[in-house]
Amino acid sequence: MSNTSNAKREKGAGSKTASRAMDKVHASLRKRYRAEKRFRAYGLISVVVGILFLVVLMASILAKGYPAFRQTFITLDVYLDPGVIDPEGSRDAEVLRLADYNRLVRGSLQIIFPDASGRTERRKLVALVSNGAPFQIQGLVMEDPSLVGQTLTLEVPASGDLDMLMKGRIDRSLPESERRLSDLQIGWVDTLIEQGRIHKRWNKALMTRGDSRDPEMAGIWGAVKGSFYMLVVTLLLSFPIGVAAAVYLDEFAPRNRWTDLIEININNLAAVPSIVFGLLGLAVFLNFFGMPRSAPLVGGLVLAVMTLPTVIISSRAALTSVPPSIREAALGMGASKMQATFHHVVPLAIPGMLTGTIIGMARALGESAPLLMIGMVAFIVDVPQGFMDPATALPVQIYLWADSPERAFVERTSAAILVLLAFLIAMNALAIYLRRRFERRW
Amino acid sequence: MEAATMSRDKKARSEQSAQAATRKTASSLFGTDRSSDVPDSTVGVITHDDPVFTCRSVDVFYANKQAIFGVDLDIGRHEVISMIGPSGCGKSTFLRCLNRMNDTIAIARVTGRIELDGQDILDSRIDVVPLRARVGMVFQKPNPFPKSIYENVAYGPRIHGLARDRVELDEIVHTSLERAGLLKEVKDRMDQPGTGLSGGQQQRLCIARAIAVSPEVILMDEPCSALDPIATARIEDLIDELKENYTICIVTHSMQQAARVSQRTAYFHLGYLVEVDETDKIFTNPSHKLTEDYITGRFG
Numbered sequence: 001m002s003n004t005s006n007a008k009r010e011k012g013a014g015s016k017t018a019s020r021a022m023d024k025v026h027a028s029l030r031k032r033y034r035a036e037k038r039f040r041a042y043g044l045i046s047v048v049v050g051i052l053f054l055v056v057l058m059a060s061i062l063a064k065g066y067p068a069f070r071q072t073f074i075t076l077d078v079y080l081d082p083g084v085i086d087p088e089g090s091r092d093a094e095v096l097r098l099a100d101y102n103r104l105v106r107g108s109l110q111i112i113f114p115d116a117s118g119r120t121e122r123r124k125l126v127a128l129v130s131n132g133a134p135f136q137i138q139g140l141v142m143e144d145p146s147l148v149g150q151t152l153t154l155e156v157p158a159s160g161d162l163d164m165l166m167k168g169r170i171d172r173s174l175p176e177s178e179r180r181l182s183d184l185q186i187g188w189v190d191t192l193i194e195q196g197r198i199h200k201r202w203n204k205a206l207m208t209r210g211d212s213r214d215p216e217m218a219g220i221w222g223a224v225k226g227s228f229y230m231l232v233v234t235l236l237l238s239f240p241i242g243v244a245a246a247v248y249l250d251e252f253a254p255r256n257r258w259t260d261l262i263e264i265n266i267n268n269l270a271a272v273p274s275i276v277f278g279l280l281g282l283a284v285f286l287n288f289f290g291m292p293r294s295a296p297l298v299g300g301l302v303l304a305v306m307t308l309p310t311v312i313i314s315s316r317a318a319l320t321s322v323p324p325s326i327r328e329a330a331l332g333m334g335a336s337k338m339q340a341t342f343h344h345v346v347p348l349a350i351p352g353m354l355t356g357t358i359i360g361m362a363r364a365l366g367e368s369a370p371l372l373m374i375g376m377v378a379f380i381v382d383v384p385q386g387f388m389d390p391a392t393a394l395p396v397q398i399y400l401w402a403d404s405p406e407r408a409f410v411e412r413t414s415a416a417i418l419v420l421l422a423f424l425i426a427m428n429a430l431a432i433y434l435r436r437r438f439e440r441r442w
Numbered sequence: 443m444e445a446a447t448m449s450r451d452k453k454a455r456s457e458q459s460a461q462a463a464t465r466k467t468a469s470s471l472f473g474t475d476r477s478s479d480v481p482d483s484t485v486g487v488i489t490h491d492d493p494v495f496t497c498r499s500v501d502v503f504y505a506n507k508q509a510i511f512g513v514d515l516d517i518g519r520h521e522v523i524s525m526i527g528p529s530g531c532g533k534s535t536f537l538r539c540l541n542r543m544n545d546t547i548a549i550a551r552v553t554g555r556i557e558l559d560g561q562d563i564l565d566s567r568i569d570v571v572p573l574r575a576r577v578g579m580v581f582q583k584p585n586p587f588p589k590s591i592y593e594n595v596a597y598g599p600r601i602h603g604l605a606r607d608r609v610e611l612d613e614i615v616h617t618s619l620e621r622a623g624l625l626k627e628v629k630d631r632m633d634q635p636g637t638g639l640s641g642g643q644q645q646r647l648c649i650a651r652a653i654a655v656s657p658e659v660i661l662m663d664e665p666c667s668a669l670d671p672i673a674t675a676r677i678e679d680l681i682d683e684l685k686e687n688y689t690i691c692i693v694t695h696s697m698q699q700a701a702r703v704s705q706r707t708a709y710f711h712l713g714y715l716v717e718v719d720e721t722d723k724i725f726t727n728p729s730h731k732l733t734e735d736y737i738t739g740r741f742g
Contacts (some may be wrong), residue, residue, distance in 0.1 A: 255548060325585035329648070331546060332581070333598045334574035334655060343597070344587055 006176040018150045028176065039063055061421075065414030066105070071203035071216060072163040073155040074129060074192060076108045078137060080148050099141075102126070105156070105261045112195070113188055128192075130157040132205070132217040155199065160408035162189060163404035169407055178409070206415060211397065215408030218401070220416050222383040226296050226391030227365060227423075229384060233300020234307060234364050239357050241304075241313030243346075246353070250319040251313075251341045270309035277306040278370030286374060293375035296388035302370045307360035315355020318349035351438035358431040362424050368395035394420045463512055463734060469673035480711060483514075485730045486719035490706075494659055494689050495540060500554035502535050502713075509535050512554070512679065513715045517659075522681060522690045523723070524700035527710035528736065533693045536710065537661050541577035542570045558659075575602055578652035582664040584644035586636035586651070591628050594636040594647055595619060598655035614654055622650035624681050642673025649680060653688070660684065662692040668697065674733065679702050701725050709733045 082089065084107075085099040109125050110116065116125045133156035140154075141147055161180045164170045166189075176183050192198050209219030253259045281302035285291045291298045322345050330340035370376065377396050384391035392400065395414065401413040449679040495517040502510035510532045517523055517540075525533040535544065542563060542682045544550040556563050563573055577597070586594050595615045598604075605611035615632075619625040628639070636647050645665055650658055662681075681690055682701045694700050700707050701721055708718040709732070717724065717733045728734045 324586075325581060325583055326587065328543070328546070328579075328581060329585040329587060329651075330597075332541065332543060332574060332579035333601070333651065334571050335597075335601050336571050339601055343601075348588065 009344055011218055014316075023417060038339045049122070061414045061417050063414075064411055066301050066417045067167050067204050068411040068415035070200045071205065072158040072166045073201050074158050074162075075153060075155050075197040075199065076105070076129075076133075077111070077151055077153050078104050078108045079151045080104065080141065081107070082149050085141065085148050093142065096141055096145060097138065099138070101137045103143075104137060105129055105133050112197075113306055113345050116188075121184065123184065125188065128158035128162050128188060130159050130216045131214045155201065157205065157319070158198070160406055163216055164191060164407050166200065167411075169411075180439075203296050206412065210381045211379060211392070211400070212381060213379075214410055215404075215406050218409070218412060220394065220397055220419055222380060223394045223416070224394050224419070226299075226380075226384050227393040228355070229296035229387050229391065230299040230303060230393055231361055231365060233297055233387065234303040235357070235361060237301070237304035238307045238311050238360065239353075242357070243315050243353055245308075246312045246315030246319060247341060247346060250316050251345065252337065266309050266312050270313060273369075274306055274367050275369040275373065280305065280371030281370060282373045292379050292388055292390075294380070294392075295388050296376075296384060296391045296393075297376050297387040299371050299376050299391075299393060302374060303364040304365060306367065306370060307357075307364050310360040310363065311353075311357050314359070315349065315353040318356065319345060320354025321352065322348045346424060351434050355431045357437045358427050358434070362427040362431075365393075366420065366424060368393070368399055371383075371396050394423070479732060480714045481716060481730060481737050484715045485717040485733075486723075488715075488718055490516040490521070492519045493517060494519050494559065496555075496557040496560075498537060498555045498557075500536065500552065500556060502532070502539060503551045504547070505549040505551075506659060509713050510539075513712045514721050515715060515718060517689060518706070520685060520687070520689055521585070521706060521707060522685050522692065522704040523706045524704035525691065525693045525708045525710060526695075526700050526736070527641060527716075529695075530712075531710040532713040533542070533708075533710045534663050536715075537663055537691055537693050539564075540634060540659070540661055541574050541579055542568075543574075545570060575655050576657055577611070577659045577661060578655065578657035578661045579646050580645070580652055580665045583668050584641055584648055586639070586644050586647050588635060588637050589640070590633045591619075591636045591647060592632040595650050595654045598651060602655055604655060615735060617648075618650040619653040621653055622646045623676065623683075625648055640673070642676055645669060645677060646680065648707075649677075649684075653684070657688065659689040659691065662690060664693050667695060684707065695731060697725070709736060711736070 062264065081104060084103050085101075086092075086095050088095070109129065110122070113125060116122055136156055137154070140152070158166070161170065165172075165181055165186070170180060172179075172186060181189070205217055206219050209217060210222030212218040241290050249259060249262065281298060285298045285301055286293060291301075326344050326348065327340050330344045331337070335343065369440050371393055377389060377400065378392065378394050379400070380390050380392055381391070386417070398413055398416045398420065401409045403417060493516040495515075497513055497515045497517075500510060500513040501508060513536055525537065527533050535550075539552050539556060540543045540563075543551055552564055554564065558573070558576070561568070562695075589595065589597075592615055595618050596611055599611055599614045605614055616625060616629075619628065624643060627643060628647075636644065639647060645668075649660070649665075666677050669677065678699065681692065684690060692700075692704065704721050706718060707721045707724040709716045709724065709728075709730075711732050717728060717730045719729070724733060725737055728737060
């Protein structure tokens with residue numbers, strides 16, 4: 001009797017506690033959901049802020065950089081005066097090369113503006129045309145000496161200041177003393193515009209020339225080639241050495257204190273600031289081995305040393321991800337360790353190794369600090385023709401241009417950044433493609 | 443008050459019995475009294491009239507932990523011998539001694555004597571490459587190379603230089619696939635990846651790959667544990683056919699499988715070879731109590 005009532009009471013109490021527990025659960029549930037919503041909001045805000053930064057950065061670079069891909073040209077009728085170019089009529093290449101082409105440019109401008117008189121005004125007039133214009137005429141004459149005596153209608157690049165005026169970067173409303181172009185020059189420009197002598201064209205110089213003091217003649221081709229030679233050296237060194245080291249460490253090396261030590265060192269090297277590798281290059285390659293300064297070869301060596309840890313680490317990760325059953329299958333067939341590794345394991349790890357290497361290369365391409373230490377930060381006009389020629393690299397060129405006072409270099413800096421980013425995006429896209437295309441899942 | 447005491451008593455009692463149960467399992471499975479359970483020497487018949495392998499006092503250590511204790515066993519020519527026993531009893535470890543696959547494990551150390559046709563294969567001067575060509579292996583999980591079906595089978599003959607030309611290689615590949623009972627299913631897609639086959643087909647491909655180098659012995663480490671019953675039956679039929687030409691050592695978790703395919707059965711327990719005998723005898727009239735407990739399903 002007492003037992004049953006006991007049981008009933010317990011049952012009642014049980015259901016009561018259960019409902020009380022559910023109340024508590026419901027109460028806390030609301031709190032939990034609120035916390036979750038808050039957390040989601042924080043996450044969303046962080047993502048949005050990140051994207052916002054990226055968009056602002058890209059928009060500013062794009063807005064600044066894209067006008068640089070077009071350049072203002074002036075159409076001039078240039079009389080190739082034999083009296084100026086080659087008074088003796090020898091048509092000797094050396095005579096043609098050394099002729100005063102400046103005078104021809106000045107002459108053709110004076111035909112358009114006959115009222116410009118005096119040294120100062122004439123200098124101001126010539127300043128509208130790029131310093132590269134005489135060289136353009138020189139090139140034409142050297143190529144075809146029979147042109148001498150004719151009048152050519154040429155599009156010559158305008159000076160950086162005129163270019164800036166045309167792109168609205170020089171404010172006409174500013175007082176004359178604060179402008180790069182005087183009222184007189186602006187008047188001439190307006191006349192030129194009226195005569196239809198001013199056009200904007202694709203800026204070929206930017207893509208085909210080396211560095212220059214004159215922004216309208218400055219190009220990134222020298223830096224691109226410098227970067228290219230450097231990356232070739234880096235790739236040829238870091239990929240085989242890195243892969244060989246990774247294969248040895250992962251497949252052949254005994255596991256002991258030495259290999260542990262090596263592994264720790266490799267991991268630490270990956271985190272060493274890049275400028276330290278530059279110092280190493282300066283001390284070892286330049287000072288000890290006496291290699292030439294500013295050469296892509298040395299830059300490539302330094303970057304190879306810098307990327308090696310990245311390549312080794314990613315290659316080892318790729319090797320480790322190959323399932324041991326493949327190794328066992330090969331060894332069980334009577335393959336030697338070497339055969340098992342190179343017939344089966346390495347081919348399966350190659351996509352991962354390549355991905356890691358490309359990402360390492362991309363990092364090397366964007367690296368400037370170590371290059372500053374080995375003299376690749378020089379003003380180099382000539383496009384490098386080999387691994388030993390003095391060269392700069394793209395990021396260093398950006399740094400150099402960002403330092404230049406001329407307004408026209410501002411947009412060229414951004415344009416160079418755009419080119420560098422394009423290369424980096426292409427490389428990373430290739431890495432992603434390789435990973436997607438050849439990735440295997442077990 | 444009274445009820446509370448009672449429930450406390452009950453709790454204490456149940457805790458006691460749980461502890462006792464744990465102790466019991468621990469003692470029987472992890473061998474605190476191993477010496478009393480395991481026989482001093484293997485029960486049954488360890489020898490064979492025409493042995494391929496003669497193993498004497500084989501010990502295996504993983505670092506400092508001993509995994510196999512003094513195993514003596516003969517493996518006869520063209521017989522199927524199965525090795526059974528609970529998980530962790532060392533049957534796979536022993537199997538991997540026979541083609542020195544334990545060499546691939548850095549911490550493993552094998553001592554004793556394993557003779558293959560009178561030659562001690564544990565000798566460090568023995569080259570494992572020809573050994574493994576003579577003693578092939580099929581693994582638990584089908585592990586075809588991620589290459590074409592043809593390349594999978596052709597790999598062994600190729601590295602060992604068994605075929606003089608392409609025609610001969612084609613012939614080896616075809617015969618091997620045929621013997622593995624796979625030729626009919628794959629002859630139209632030899633250039634497709636071996637990993638695209640079904641699990642059972644993959645395992646038969648692995649068997650074809652193993653027999654392509656004409657080994658004398660095929661070691662099979664739980665070859666059917668990842669397969670469904672139909673694929674398992676096919677593999678078992680295949681083992682039956684292969685025993686005409688090959689010696690087969692098979693490790694299995696399925697006692698039915700051992701009973702179906704093998705002539706002799708070895709029962710391993712905690713690293714000891716407890717009993718080895720004709721399969722019929724082991725399953726109908728085991729001599730040792732541990733064997734009996736295992737095959738009657740008392741543990742394992």
